[in-house]
Amino acid sequence: MKTVEDLKRLREQLQGQNRLRHEGGTEIIVGMGTCGIAAGARQVMTAVLDEIASRKLEDVKVRQTGCIGMCEREVLLDVARPGEQRITYGRVTPADVPKIIEEHVINGRIVEAMVVGRVDI
Amino acid sequence: MERVRAHVLLCAGTGCVSSGAKKVEAALQVEIAKHGLEKEIKVVETGCHGFCEMGPLVIIYPEGTFYVRVQEEDVAELVENHLLKGRIVERLLYKEPLTAEKVPNYTEIDFYKKQMRMVLANCGHINPEIIEEYIAENGYAALGKAVTTMSPDDVVAEMKKSGLRGRGGGGFPTGMKWEFTKNAKGTKKYVVCNADEGDPGAFMDRSVLEGDPHRVIEGMAVCGYAIGADEGYVYVRAEYPLAIKRLKIAIKQAEDMGLLGDNIFGSKFNFRLKIKEGAGAFVCGEETALLASIEGKRGMPRPRPPFPAISGLWGKPTNINNVETFGNVPQIINKGADWYASIGTEKSKGTKVFALTGRINNTGLAEVPMGITMREIIFGIGGGIQGGKKFKAVQIGGPSGGCLPEHLLDLSVDYDSLIQAGAMMGSGGLVVMDETTCMVDVARFFLNFTKEESCGKCTPCREGTKRMLEILTRITEGDGREGDIELLETLAKNIKATALCGLGQTAPNPVLSTLHYFRHEYEAHIKEKRCPALACPNLITYGIDEKCKGCGVCRKNCPVGAITGDVKAVHELDQSKCIKCGVCFTKCKFGAVTRI
Numbered sequence: 001m002k003t004v005e006d007l008k009r010l011r012e013q014l015q016g017q018n019r020l021r022h023e024g025g026t027e028i029i030v031g032m033g034t035c036g037i038a039a040g041a042r043q044v045m046t047a048v049l050d051e052i053a054s055r056k057l058e059d060v061k062v063r064q065t066g067c068i069g070m071c072e073r074e075v076l077l078d079v080a081r082p083g084e085q086r087i088t089y090g091r092v093t094p095a096d097v098p099k100i101i102e103e104h105v106i107n108g109r110i111v112e113a114m115v116v117g118r119v120d121i
Numbered sequence: 122m123e124r125v126r127a128h129v130l131l132c133a134g135t136g137c138v139s140s141g142a143k144k145v146e147a148a149l150q151v152e153i154a155k156h157g158l159e160k161e162i163k164v165v166e167t168g169c170h171g172f173c174e175m176g177p178l179v180i181i182y183p184e185g186t187f188y189v190r191v192q193e194e195d196v197a198e199l200v201e202n203h204l205l206k207g208r209i210v211e212r213l214l215y216k217e218p219l220t221a222e223k224v225p226n227y228t229e230i231d232f233y234k235k236q237m238r239m240v241l242a243n244c245g246h247i248n249p250e251i252i253e254e255y256i257a258e259n260g261y262a263a264l265g266k267a268v269t270t271m272s273p274d275d276v277v278a279e280m281k282k283s284g285l286r287g288r289g290g291g292g293f294p295t296g297m298k299w300e301f302t303k304n305a306k307g308t309k310k311y312v313v314c315n316a317d318e319g320d321p322g323a324f325m326d327r328s329v330l331e332g333d334p335h336r337v338i339e340g341m342a343v344c345g346y347a348i349g350a351d352e353g354y355v356y357v358r359a360e361y362p363l364a365i366k367r368l369k370i371a372i373k374q375a376e377d378m379g380l381l382g383d384n385i386f387g388s389k390f391n392f393r394l395k396i397k398e399g400a401g402a403f404v405c406g407e408e409t410a411l412l413a414s415i416e417g418k419r420g421m422p423r424p425r426p427p428f429p430a431i432s433g434l435w436g437k438p439t440n441i442n443n444v445e446t447f448g449n450v451p452q453i454i455n456k457g458a459d460w461y462a463s464i465g466t467e468k469s470k471g472t473k474v475f476a477l478t479g480r481i482n483n484t485g486l487a488e489v490p491m492g493i494t495m496r497e498i499i500f501g502i503g504g505g506i507q508g509g510k511k512f513k514a515v516q517i518g519g520p521s522g523g524c525l526p527e528h529l530l531d532l533s534v535d536y537d538s539l540i541q542a543g544a545m546m547g548s549g550g551l552v553v554m555d556e557t558t559c560m561v562d563v564a565r566f567f568l569n570f571t572k573e574e575s576c577g578k579c580t581p582c583r584e585g586t587k588r589m590l591e592i593l594t595r596i597t598e599g600d601g602r603e604g605d606i607e608l609l610e611t612l613a614k615n616i617k618a619t620a621l622c623g624l625g626q627t628a629p630n631p632v633l634s635t636l637h638y639f640r641h642e643y644e645a646h647i648k649e650k651r652c653p654a655l656a657c658p659n660l661i662t663y664g665i666d667e668k669c670k671g672c673g674v675c676r677k678n679c680p681v682g683a684i685t686g687d688v689k690a691v692h693e694l695d696q697s698k699c700i701k702c703g704v705c706f707t708k709c710k711f712g713a714v715t716r717i
Contacts, residue, residue: 015257018257064206
């Protein structure tokens, strides 16, 4: 490392690694109750992780949650952008994931056709 | 393509390792592999979180869920429920001692909520053995900023303006010390980090070195730039093997990246660091003794002046600060002196790390802003006294400090208020005592420590501490005489006035402060031959009252046959035979054996 710019570049490259340990950023929450897992939640989550990785999205956290009672509509996937409503999508399949990420997570446009719930944070 | 979605932070500080963290880590790796989660879950070994009482600690992000006392056998459940299914394992959560409420999140626990973790910000948050983790948290930015945008004078001015004072004990303004060394004549100068932490119950510096060694290295390098030194030493005791190991790794990584070495950040500034392992003598924490030890001589203090800033290591101008002081430097350079000076009190700026030990619920490390009250530290963060007992005193400042009684709990914790109250900030060890502690015995404990650790060079300390210890010992053994208190006071005054180094001059403090606040306990020992805390065995008188059922258990267990009595009749204890072993007291099921 020869200059302060080198350090800055390295830091920017590395910051993503530790971001999980800081607050903030968009959260994607996958319902992993027994009902969710039976409906394919694990495949949906893998699809989410793949999509985030291939698009190199740094400021996105993926979490899981248990059953919230809407078992009929599983797989349930929530997107919560900082300062916005938490949106719940229902009957999500791995094929829907790229669309939700591109439209909602990146561009902030809710995929209305799939919405089953909204919560103010 | 894979992406890490969760970080499992496992505390690998000395405390958690001794309570089983290594076994937990091995089990985590096995269980994570079993569920095929290796690529989405990362296990990160960190330094000390400070909450040693509750270790081994595991924190899972992004949720920030805080699990305590995690054992090997808990890991399977933790991985399957939390990491695979996203369900919190309630039984491993922390329970607040006062409300019995389970708290899932790290930041919501009283112990952490009431702290201000600045020097400890990375401790428990990053892997101390990976320099990239430190850089990701803005590491080495202060060094970069200093050498490329500031002159050495600017750095010194910034340090002076910040109001930072030495965290090792004395509280001397750090910026002034840097300025003296900078202005001293000579081209070869040294930076020395004092990591010879030796106060009983103190482990702040060890935790910083173990948990965030790069912060200390960066602080030392900034100092080197400011004072014009190209070489530094970290003097660390050999009893801290993990700290030494992590420091060595950190120095090597910094050298490999060019953050230590020649032409740092393309400037003309060169800086190298060496580690000197000390053999663990308490006196080597005194700066002139420490320097002698680095030079390979016997660790003994010498008179000052000349101060090390003028003539230090090998006669060259040398700046010595302790670990926590250097740990404060990067943030002052990064965020500015004004920001730093906005924290704390008028004359004590910033934060201080304390090691909480003794009869306190939450043993561990806590960093708090200067000016907080002792009550907030002990009851707010420390969770109060163990076993619901009554608070009696807190010993602050180690063997050079003093004991503060209950009526001073609301005292502001800053350098000047503590000195005024007869104690001192010291390096930050807090030993909490409850009603069962005898204050004469506490003074005896500390005098025994200073007597053992006295280097023997000057007579007041060598002889004086020995004589004071003799008097204290006879008081606790029931042989105290009229005039002993006055004799202690005379000796204390003379030692304070005439000892060669700071350690000798402050050695009588534990006696003086306990005499000041707990004189009645000394008097009870000497005049009434009674220990009010019932802690000194020779001064306890046992007896048997009418609650006695005549079961005979005490009689059968008494090793000297001092108890007599018929079955089903109240027994009697012969004081002339009693050796005060206390067996009758512990064996009696009816509470009939009394102690006064």
